[in-house]
Amino acid sequence: MAVVDRGGRRATNTAVVAVLAVLAVLVAGLLFARHGGTDRTSNAPGRSTPPAATPSASPVPSATPLGERSPFTGLPQDRPRPVLAVKIDNVGPARPQTGIDRADLVYVEQVEAGLTRILAVFSSSPSHLPDRVGPVRSARESDLELLRQFGRPALAFSGAQTRLLPVIAAAPLHDVSPGHAGRAYTRDGSRPAPHNLYASPARLLAAAPDASASRDIGFRFGPAPSGGTAATTRTVRFPSASVGLRWSAEQRRWLVSFDGGPATATGSGRLGAPTVVIQYVTVRASRYHDRWGSVSPYSETVGSGEAEVLRDGAAYRAHWSRPDADRGTRFTTGQGDPMTFAPGQVWIVLAPRPS
Known part of the structure; x- marks a missing residue:
């Protein structure tokens, strides 16, 4: 093969190869000087390619940073998730409950007649949320004080005493009760009312897109x-x-x-x-x-x-x-x-x- 210049004269392949070889040497020298003679791939001085048969060692994994752990459970998390609190019944006809095992936090508090009720707090990845949770029951005034440490969480509850409803409306939370997130709730015909109202956490959170994400609450x-x-x-x-x-x-x-x-x-x-x-x-x-x-x-x-x-x-x-x-x-x-x-x-x- 031959290369033709503008004047029609022919030059041999040998001459071209020689010129290209000189240029390659000059470029390699400049790169070597710029990087101080160290190859960034292998970290071996003066070596242009890593050893062909020796794989690099995997780094030793470090402990999960605090910012990548749930402030509620101390377990690894990919990012802070919105906080959903659900008020759950805890009398005999309401048991066994559903979804409590997937909660991050479970509060047990006293209600009327010396009985107890549960406030379950969820703030996990969608894959960890239960399909449904309940039975959902009514809220109490003390829930509002307890929840303020979470910012503006979503609160699921079946209702409340009439005079308490305006207080709930003014509280720093997202009301996802049936009146505001009706599509999230269903009744279980196998249980007697009022112990048969259940909710979908995913739908509850969809009704409160601005709910606060998990944050440090002192644990x-x-x-x-x-x-x-x-x-x-x-x-x-x-x-x-x-x-x-x-x-x-x-x-x-x-x-x-x-x-x-x-x-x-x-x-x-x-x-x-x-x-x-x-x-x-x-x-x-x-x-x-x-x-x-x-x-x-x-x-x-x-x-x-x-x-x-x-x-x-x-x-x-x-x-x-x-x-x-x-x-x-x-x-x-x-x-x-x-x-x-x-x-x-x-x-x-x-x-x-x-x-």
């Missing part, structure tokens, strides 16, 4: 602190109800009982959590009452007091402090150090403060 997770005492059982008594707790070394969690019977969830079996907090609070009469005239209790979660934290088969005396409603609750040991929880679901039993 800390990590190895157990020193100073705990061995414990396998605890019972929290309300005027007409009880919450039993039993440590399962095999399952590494505290199994829950309600009113002397095992607490279960449909489709998943026994309820339990790696960490249970018994938070002693003042329970006083609120300004509201139910249709039968029973005054609604108000559990005060702003202030300070004593607590007992159960984890890893041990009980820890702790102190809780929440200076104002817009801030989370800080738990500390008797020595004033942060009280650490075991990663996973956390139950908080708002127990009446001993008189």
Whole structure:
């Protein structure tokens, strides 16, 4: 083959190859000088290509950064997720409940007649949310104070006392009750009313696209602190109800009982959590009452007091402090150090403060 220049003269391939070779040497020299003689692929000085048969070692994985862990459970999360709170029935005809096992946080609080009700808080990836949750029941005034630490979460509830409805409407939350998110709710014909209202968490969140994402509410997770005492059982008594707790070394969690019977969830079996907090609070009469005239209790979660934290088969005396409603609750040991929880679901039993 030959190359033809403008004057029609022919040049041989040999001459062209020679010129190209000189240019290649000059370019290689310039690149070598610019990068200081180090190849960025192999990190070996002066080497232009990595060893053909030696794969590079994988980096040692580091602990998940705090920003990539749920502030509610201490477990890894891809990003903060919107917060959904659901008020759930907890009397005999409402059991077993549905979806509680998928909650991040489970609050147990006193209601009328000395019974208890549950506030389940969800803030996980869509794949972890239950298909439905319930039975959904009515809200209470103390729920509003408890929820302010989450920003403006979505709150699912079946209704409320008439005079309380304007207070809920003015509270910093997204109302996703049936009147605002009717398509999220269904009735279960196999159960008697009012213990048969269920909701879809996905549809509830779709009705509250601006719900606040999970944020720090004061919980800390990590190895157990020193100073705990061995414990396998605890019972929290309300005027007409009880919450039993039993440590399962095999399952590494505290199994829950309600009113002397095992607490279960449909489709998943026994309820339990790696960490249970018994938070002693003042329970006083609120300004509201139910249709039968029973005054609604108000559990005060702003202030300070004593607590007992159960984890890893041990009980820890702790102190809780929440200076104002817009801030989370800080738990500390008797020595004033942060009280650490075991990663996973956390139950908080708002127990009446001993008189």
